[in-house]
Amino acid sequence: MSETGHSATGYIIHHLTNLKVGEGFWTLHLDTMFFSIALGAFFLWLFMKAAKSATSDVPGPLQNLCEILVEFVDTQVKDSFHGHNPVIAPLALTIFVWVFLWNFMDLFPVDLLPSIAALFGIPYLRTVPSTDLNSTFGLSISVLLLLYYYSFKVKGPVHFTMEILTHPFGKWFMPFNLLLRIVEDLAKPISLGLRLFGNLYAGELIFILIALLPWWVQFVLGWPWAVFHILIITLQAFIFMVLTIVYLSMAHEDH
Amino acid sequence: MNFNATLIGQMITFGLLVLFTMKFVWPPIIRAMQERQKRIADGLASAERGVREQELAKAKASQLLKEAKQQAAEIVAQAHKRANEIIEQSKQEARTEGDRQLVAAKAEIEQEANRAREQLRSQVVSLAIAGASKVLKREVDEAANAAMLDDLVAEL
Numbered sequence: 001m002s003e004t005g006h007s008a009t010g011y012i013i014h015h016l017t018n019l020k021v022g023e024g025f026w027t028l029h030l031d032t033m034f035f036s037i038a039l040g041a042f043f044l045w046l047f048m049k050a051a052k053s054a055t056s057d058v059p060g061p062l063q064n065l066c067e068i069l070v071e072f073v074d075t076q077v078k079d080s081f082h083g084h085n086p087v088i089a090p091l092a093l094t095i096f097v098w099v100f101l102w103n104f105m106d107l108f109p110v111d112l113l114p115s116i117a118a119l120f121g122i123p124y125l126r127t128v129p130s131t132d133l134n135s136t137f138g139l140s141i142s143v144l145l146l147l148y149y150y151s152f153k154v155k156g157p158v159h160f161t162m163e164i165l166t167h168p169f170g171k172w173f174m175p176f177n178l179l180l181r182i183v184e185d186l187a188k189p190i191s192l193g194l195r196l197f198g199n200l201y202a203g204e205l206i207f208i209l210i211a212l213l214p215w216w217v218q219f220v221l222g223w224p225w226a227v228f229h230i231l232i233i234t235l236q237a238f239i240f241m242v243l244t245i246v247y248l249s250m251a252h253e254d255h
Numbered sequence: 256m257n258f259n260a261t262l263i264g265q266m267i268t269f270g271l272l273v274l275f276t277m278k279f280v281w282p283p284i285i286r287a288m289q290e291r292q293k294r295i296a297d298g299l300a301s302a303e304r305g306v307r308e309q310e311l312a313k314a315k316a317s318q319l320l321k322e323a324k325q326q327a328a329e330i331v332a333q334a335h336k337r338a339n340e341i342i343e344q345s346k347q348e349a350r351t352e353g354d355r356q357l358v359a360a361k362a363e364i365e366q367e368a369n370r371a372r373e374q375l376r377s378q379v380v381s382l383a384i385a386g387a388s389k390v391l392k393r394e395v396d397e398a399a400n401a402a403m404l405d406d407l408v409a410e411l
Contacts, residue, residue: 022260024259025258026259026260027257027260028259028260029259033261033268037268040268040271044272044275044279047276047280048279050284051280051281051283052283054283054284054286054287055287056287056288056294057291059287059291063284063287066284067284067287067288070281070284070285070288071288074285086277087273087277090273090276090277090281091273091276093280093281094269094273094276098272129265132261133258134258134259134261134262134264134265135265138261138262138265138268138269139266139269142269142270
């Protein structure tokens with residue numbers, strides 16, 4: 001436990017506080033940025049290493065791992081996305097692996113990295129980027145922007161406007177259609193972002209609560225929760241990826 | 256838990272990650288996989304072709320074997336036939352030769368017999384003459400008896 005964690009509330013609040021710089025909107029969560037960029041770099045390093053030595057002969061273990069993931073994502077994209085867009089599959093792979101790595105940080109003991117950071121004089125450290133709303137919404141808003149970009153590109157401005165105004169109830173309900181569309185498009189990034197955030201935030205909170213128990217009973221709850229969490233983190237990464245593919249495929253289809 | 260610049264930072268990070276994945280990660284891996292897929296498919300196809308060709312070769316080989324056996328049987332049969340012919344011919348020749356020699360021998364024997372008979376006849380004549388001359392001693396008119404002796408010779 002750290003110095004502010006003498007009371008349970010203080011301990012929890014300490015664990016839920018980001019390392020920040022800046023004021024107001026221009027605050028930057030250094031820990032979130034650091035871990036997400038580090039994990040992104042790790043992802044790129046791993047996959048580029050595999051890609052550089054990629055061979056059609058017998059693949060090595062690293063290439064096997066990457067191929068399994070690539071094929072898994074490729075299958076998902078081919079199942080849900082009917083159209084040709086070279087961006088979708090790499091995008092889905094990036095989302096899946098990156099979000100998985102974010103979530104994976106949750107499996108590190110809650111006090112391990114913050115305690116190490118405290119030794120170097122860093123007062124706060126949140127290690128799981130997906131428990132930061134800014135991360136999950138950064139992703140989901142990016143997806144929304146892509147959704148609009150491709151809707152515009154594929155359908156053209158006129159067709160796209162027509163779709164917004166006349167779908168699903170015909171041209172006599174234009175304002176209603178527009179309202180419905182706004183709600184629909186707002187729901188997409190919010191549900192995407194909040195789902196990931198909520199799952200991981202709750203998971204982290206429970207790990208923190210378990211950490212408050214006496215050390216000799218922690219494993220009784222901590223171990224099953226960690227095992228269960230292996231499922232959660234994979235599932236959440238998968239859901240995020242699949243919904244992204246589905247949304248983008250909707251952007252490519254004419255109603 | 257407020258929205259702040261981290262959001263924008265994360266969006267930029269995400270954009271860069273996607274860009275890098277698209278440029279450097281996805282294409283080589285997917286290319287290697289497709290290449291391997293193609294190679295495996297080719298390998299399987301050629302294996303199947305090989306099996307088919309082997310079957311074809313086997314069938315051809317057994318066909319050839321059958322033909323060869325048949326030819327061999329024909330050759331053997333022909334040889335047998337020829338051998339029989341040769342034997343038959345030789346027998347025929349031997350028989351003819353034997354007959355010929357037999358005839359020649361018979362002719363010779365006949366000739367010899369004739370000659371011996373002739374000789375014998377002449378000897379008998381002279382013997383008879385000698386005997387008669389001895390019996391008759393000197394009273395014999397050779398000229399008168401000659402005709403009678405000739406008659407005797409003709410009777411022999």
